[in-house]
Every structure is written in C-alpha cells, then in structure tokens.
Amino acid sequence: MPIERTLGLSLDYGSDSFVVSASIKLDGTPKREILRETSSVYNTFGFLSPVLLHAKIILQAVCRKSVGWDDQLDQTTIDEWQHWAVSLSKLRPLSVSRCFNPELPKARGVGLHLFADASESACGAIAYLKFDNPDGVKVSFVMAKARVAPIKYVSIPRLELCAALLAARLASVIKLELRLKIDQATFSSDSITVLRWINSPDYRFHVYVGNRIGEILKLSESSQWRYVPKTQNPADDVSRGVASTEFSIEQRFITGPSFLYQSPQNWPAFPDVK
Known part of the structure; x- marks a missing residue:
C-alpha cells in the first residue's frame, strides 16, 4: 500500500x-x-x-x-x-509503529514513564508507555520534548530542574490527550539534587527553584520520582544530541531503557550519597 x-x-x-x-x-x-x-x-x-x-x-x-x-x-x-x-x-x-500496543485489551497494566535530563546546552524529557502483556512487556515511545538552554547562564542543577518540570508538563498533556487508562505515572531523573528538592517539602527554596518545585508537585507526587543513572537515562540523548548517521530505530531513545522490560525490583535505586 x-x-x-x-x-x-x-x-x-x-x-x-x-x-x-x-x-x-x-x-x-x-x-x-x-x-x-x-x-x-x-x-x-x-x-x-x-x-x-x-x-x-x-x-x-x-x-x-x-x-x-x-x-x-x-x-x-x-x-x-x-x-x-x-x-x-x-x-x-x-x-515508528502508530499503534502503541496491538494487545491492549489483554494488557494487565499500563504505566507511563517519563525521563528528564539536562546538559549545559539543553534540557529534555521523553515519555514511554509500558504495557504488561501476557506474553511479556511492551514499551512504546510516546513523545519527546527538548529545550535549548537560555542564553543567559543557568546552573546545571537548575537546568535539571527545568527538565523535571518539562517531564511533569509532558505527562499532564499525555494524560489529557490519550484515551487510555494509565494505572501509574513514574518520573526518573539522574539529578540527585533535583530529587532531593522534590522530596524536601520543608526546605525554603529561592524563588526560581520554589516556583518550579511547586508546579512539579501540582502535576505529580514526590513518591512518583525515581533515580536513574545517566548511563541508563534515555533523556540524555535529547539533552546532548545524537549524530544523524548514528540515529536509528534500535536506539534506546525509541525503544526505551532496558530496565523497563524488567520487574520494578530490578530498576535502579537511589544511590547512597551523603
């Protein structure tokens, strides 16, 4: 055809x-x-x-x-x-397949997974849908957003915070537009600083940080945020870029990180950092 x-x-x-x-x-x-x-x-x-x-x-x-x-x-x-x-x-x-999951009626659960990352040049977020099908896990790329860093210098932790906010906004749009019942949304970032900000409600933030943390917590719960190492974070491809000659359908940017195909017990855990 x-x-x-x-x-x-x-x-x-x-x-x-x-x-x-x-x-x-x-x-x-x-x-x-x-x-x-x-x-x-x-x-x-x-x-x-x-x-x-x-x-x-x-x-x-x-x-x-x-x-x-x-x-x-x-x-x-x-x-x-x-x-x-x-x-x-x-x-x-x-x-890229238009259908997220051909076996949707048989799926035992639908999860929305978002990843955020930032570099000195840009910040970005990616969303995937994870389906627990009877014959295994199906992960489908949904959407990605990238933003170039402001011309005026912004520190890396603040750019990572902007990436986290972008992920929260992206999840809100996807939930609104998709006609799917999503059981749970999970957010992942490789920034320990941002994750501690999100999980520290009693901390008094500066205006820049406080406004963004406030919006993130309106769009998500602090318990939904997880840690992912930079080497396993597909949003790293969005914030740093990939050469055209190296970009393909088999890349983790499209297929999602390998740990999503495993049970949550095998997902990356928050590192022991003092």
Missing part, C-alpha cells in the same frame, strides 16, 4: 507506522534561512529531537551575535551548519 502524508507525517498504511525522515535546503546561510530550515522539519512528537538539537544550538549561537537576519555569517558557523545539514540528508528513514 502507498505511503501517504497526513498532518505533516508520512504514514505507511501497509505496516501502520509513521515513516520519519528529514531534509533541508543549503541555499545561502543567513540567520533567516537557518531559522526557516530548522523550523521546516516537522517534529511534533519529537521523533527527531536528538538529531535536531545541534541545529538549534547553532541557531542560538548565531542569535548571541549582533547579526542581521539577512547578513552573511562567519565561515566557521557556515561550515558547522553545512556539515550538520549534509549529515541530516544521510539520516535513514525511521519506521
């Missing part, structure tokens, strides 16, 4: 899956065209968030400079942009 485009996505009716690919033009390199081409890649569900991050970082670096919208950029920026654009053309099309 043919592949049809709908709502900015390519849908393969034969396999009932989204076919995700991207390409941009290389005509000229003023700031206006970098913004236009970066925004032209349809990424509503965040399938390509790790790949597009580097383009957003380049655009942010250009915005830091006093450059007009149609002024020519410096050669270093042009080379960096063209190198990224050429690598994007080498991205292999991804086939």
Whole structure:
C-alpha cells in the first residue's frame, strides 16, 4: 500500500507506522534561512529531537551575535551548519509503529514513564508507555520534548530542574490527550539534587527553584520520582544530541531503557550519597 502524508507525517498504511525522515535546503546561510530550515522539519512528537538539537544550538549561537537576519555569517558557523545539514540528508528513514500496543485489551497494566535530563546546552524529557502483556512487556515511545538552554547562564542543577518540570508538563498533556487508562505515572531523573528538592517539602527554596518545585508537585507526587543513572537515562540523548548517521530505530531513545522490560525490583535505586 502507498505511503501517504497526513498532518505533516508520512504514514505507511501497509505496516501502520509513521515513516520519519528529514531534509533541508543549503541555499545561502543567513540567520533567516537557518531559522526557516530548522523550523521546516516537522517534529511534533519529537521523533527527531536528538538529531535536531545541534541545529538549534547553532541557531542560538548565531542569535548571541549582533547579526542581521539577512547578513552573511562567519565561515566557521557556515561550515558547522553545512556539515550538520549534509549529515541530516544521510539520516535513514525511521519506521515508528502508530499503534502503541496491538494487545491492549489483554494488557494487565499500563504505566507511563517519563525521563528528564539536562546538559549545559539543553534540557529534555521523553515519555514511554509500558504495557504488561501476557506474553511479556511492551514499551512504546510516546513523545519527546527538548529545550535549548537560555542564553543567559543557568546552573546545571537548575537546568535539571527545568527538565523535571518539562517531564511533569509532558505527562499532564499525555494524560489529557490519550484515551487510555494509565494505572501509574513514574518520573526518573539522574539529578540527585533535583530529587532531593522534590522530596524536601520543608526546605525554603529561592524563588526560581520554589516556583518550579511547586508546579512539579501540582502535576505529580514526590513518591512518583525515581533515580536513574545517566548511563541508563534515555533523556540524555535529547539533552546532548545524537549524530544523524548514528540515529536509528534500535536506539534506546525509541525503544526505551532496558530496565523497563524488567520487574520494578530490578530498576535502579537511589544511590547512597551523603
């Protein structure tokens, strides 16, 4: 059956899956065209968030400079942009199943799992649905969001807090939009500082931290937050980016971390840190 485009996505009716690919033009390199081409890649569900991050970082670096919208950029920026654009053309099309779980009526439980992470360049969050089917566990990618770090310097713990807030907001949207009964939502972060903030209701926070902690606790319970090592955190791909040539459907960004396929007793535990 043919592949049809709908709502900015390519849908393969034969396999009932989204076919995700991207390409941009290389005509000229003023700031206006970098913004236009970066925004032209349809990424509503965040399938390509790790790949597009580097383009957003380049655009942010250009915005830091006093450059007009149609002024020519410096050669270093042009080379960096063209190198990224050429690598994007080498991205292999991804086939992501439209159906979260074909065996949904038989599932014994549905869990929503969100992961948050931040780096000096960006912060991001990913959501997965976990289904306990009779023949095993099924984990499906739902959505991802990435935000470039502000131009004004923000510390890593505060960026990690912004990532946690992004995960809480993402969970709220998913619960509202999905017609699924979700038994439980679980949030994971590799920031011990943020997890202690969330679990310290008696601590008097500064305004920046306090406002975000307050919203997080409106959208979630402190008991829902867990620790995940950075090496097992798929949101690390969103906050640091992945090269187009290395991005594939088999990556943990799409499939989810391996421990989700195990029982909760085998999930990462909070480390003993004084």
